[in-house]
Amino acid sequence: MAAERYDALKREKHWQTAWEERGIFRAFEDDPRPKYYVLEMFPYPSGRIHMGHVRNYTMGDVIARYMRAKGHNVLHPMGWDGFGLPAENAAIERGGHPAKSTYDNIAVMRDQLKGLGLSLDWTREFATCDLDYYHQQQRLFLDLLKAGLVDRKTRKVNWDPIDRTVLANEQVIDGRGWRSGALVEQREQPEWVFKITDYAEDLLQALGGLEHWPEKVRLMQANWIGRSEGLLVRFAIEGGAVPKDHDLIEVFTTRPDTLFGASFLAIAPDHPLAKAIAEENLDAAAFIDACHHHGTSAAALETQEKKGLDTGLRVLHPLIEGAELPVFIANFVVMEYGTGAIFGCPAHDQRDLEFARAEGLPVIPVVLPPGEDPKCFTIGEEAYTGDGTMINSGFLDGLTVAAAKDAVADHLAKTKLKGRPVGERHTQYRLRDWGISRQRYWGCPIPMIHCSSCGIVPVPESDLPVKLPGDVSFDRPGHPLDRHPTWKHVTCPRCGGAATRETDTMDTFVDSSWYFARFCSPKSGEPTDLKATGYWLPVDQYIGGVEHAILHLLYARFFTRAMLKTGHVAIDEPFRGLFTQGMVTHETYKDVHGKWLLPEEVTRKDGRQVHAKTGEPVTVGAVESMSKSKKNVVDPESIIGAYGADTARWFMLSDTPPERDIEWSAAGAEGAHRFLQRVWRLVGEAAVKGAALSAAKPSSFGPEAEALRRAAHRSVAAVTGAIEKLRFNTAVAQIYELANVLSACLQNAEPHVQSDTAYAVREAAELLVRIAAPMVPHLAEEAWARLGHETLIAEEPWPAPETALFLEETVTIAVQVNGKRRDELTIARDAAKEDIEAAALKLDNVVRAIGGRKIKKVVVVPQRIVNVVA
């Protein structure tokens, strides 16, 4: 049979046009079907799509197409995370304007995505850098401001004195600016923050309700929020030269039970008290300065020795009459957590112990581990952090750790210091407020105005949008908005006097914190349309990289709550279902000179990898995530150009579970393509050998036809279940199996025979095409047409398996002797236990294995197994 090859390149374009002309992926709210919102994390317009996008968007598309076939009204939109640093850096390095490069990139990537045949509603497309989008975002900002969710806080930032700009942490390399190489200074700078900490408890608690999120992500978020319960303790400063306005030190502790073992207090170098001391005390000033100059990288902190400076101040021990504790400034105490001050109990905290040993401070054990003798228990190099019984602790002696915590809290709550309780129960969170200020041009301007007489005032809503000026230059250091000749100069909306605009723009995480809501009504004159969001939200299935497990998802959860509070949505959790897919990896290659090589520069010769041009040997390195620096990248466009989009899609879904990293290989891509060609041939054969489209279903089927039908319907059921669970790799395997069965059947079939087999062949081919359609939609359309249909498969309902076929009359079960499989038995599926047992014991292999021993017991699990214990 002259089977022509399927010309993916030509036909894919054709079907994409057909879908577009029919507008079948457009979503409308007035639809009686149940809604389903599938969303993949939208891309940053970097210029070209990469394999990670292909994987992400293919998965989302399978779900979208499947749910559509299942009778849902599906919303599947796409847009662009348009603002951000790379576009601005490109403008600085190569000239041009971020807006131009961004929109150029979007145009290219839109075409590339369209080439993948994704079932997207492109009429809803927008970019976050569109004036309309950031206009609405400025309105949201003002509403959040009114609702008390915006604050101004002083933050330490990385300041590059040469580029005169603030650097992100990842732009600081070894303490120097990534571009200028200048030593980065820590600067305190007022910044705009969103008060995410107001929702710390809610964001933590609500994680429990996110059943369709990966446990891993919920855990990461919980750890990030970092709730811990403890006690706030106020120590009165008594001895030493006490600076003005500092007569007590507040400390947060989770171990109030160890208070009797305290031997010092330590405050952070950035603690206000430390600063006050430094003004008088040169040693303290020098010490603090040294702390600032020590690297803040994780590695530097890791190896840093615990050092402190005795301030000479003394505080009163709140529980021991007359006892005093020295106050140190210590390098291991951070200002960012708790109160920036601790009390040190060396016996039961490793850090405190190391510090105490270095400073020669007493180490008094107060918790006795179970089974230890209080008379000889001492602390060596390791602090004891476990549970036990209180000792050396006055009224706490004999209590458990938990009881002692309560006893101290109760006691100190009643003790007063300057009219306030000495101890207060307190819940501390690691989560900090979300700083959204960026000293950058290419972002959403923060709509505020600084007036010398009125202070900071919001831009009136009627004056919005605050539009980014187009005429800016990037050829000089500094902030383009700040040095623009006219842009920032305005009149104060309150007093009419001269004032200046806020030149900070918003963190791009703000842009991505509500885009999913904007997709519901992308053209609305309001940020959101309550009717539209009420219909579509929450997102039923959100898919993206695990690298966004914490920040993006936490910010979006917060922002949704903020939008609820300000009346812009009616829900608090934006994403009902979340799936985090793995990365795309590839082997790495180096040539004889140790230079990285692109996969396309490497070829196989005599079973070895060699350089395609020179023939020189190539070193094959580790399989790693695709990255430009290691050159182990494959451009999706080259794959689509060579094999078509369906091949790339099929590969991405095959073999590897979607949450794991997938290794791209040329051989695998060829394999995927071969299979699609095979499906095309099978369908061609089935169109000839199978029954006519109009053929009636025979009233009965012979064994061969019955077996094919059973296999086909089993595959339908299995693929349905697999897609529902997002286990695309097993869905693919099921489709392979059905193709194998159909293929074997076609070998024996005669052309144009109107028989039960012919009917089963057509049915199996059609089912094969229909269940493969969400994954390889173009090929499926082509095959559907080849089978004589005039409809679009994209508009066909999902097939329902005939489950009655699964109930075979006989079943085959394994027969074990002493737990080892010895034979198998085919028997009526409803056979009685006794009959199964009798039949099993007659099997030759079973008799031999028993070897004349006495049968102690026979376990019979009908339809599953027989185990003879002898």
Place this chain on the structure above:
RNA sequence: GCGGACGUGGUGGAACUGGUAGACACACAGGACUUAAAAUCCUGUGGGGGAAACCCCGUCCGGGUUCGAGUCCCGGCGUCCGCACCA
């Protein structure tokens, strides 16, 4: 250090709530078709023994529960991920 996940052939991976381990694919080998190649199709493929029937071993290692463990429990080892002087 804390928290979590994982460990199955040469490779990616299947195996639902404990019930025939290795589905399906990749790779490899042999064969058919062909003047030849490509493409396609067929066969084989965890290790060992055997002509075969079949037997022994086998899911990181060591124990345990059970008629039966890749799956459950305890103890190790290894790999990966997240967080980290968090008081």
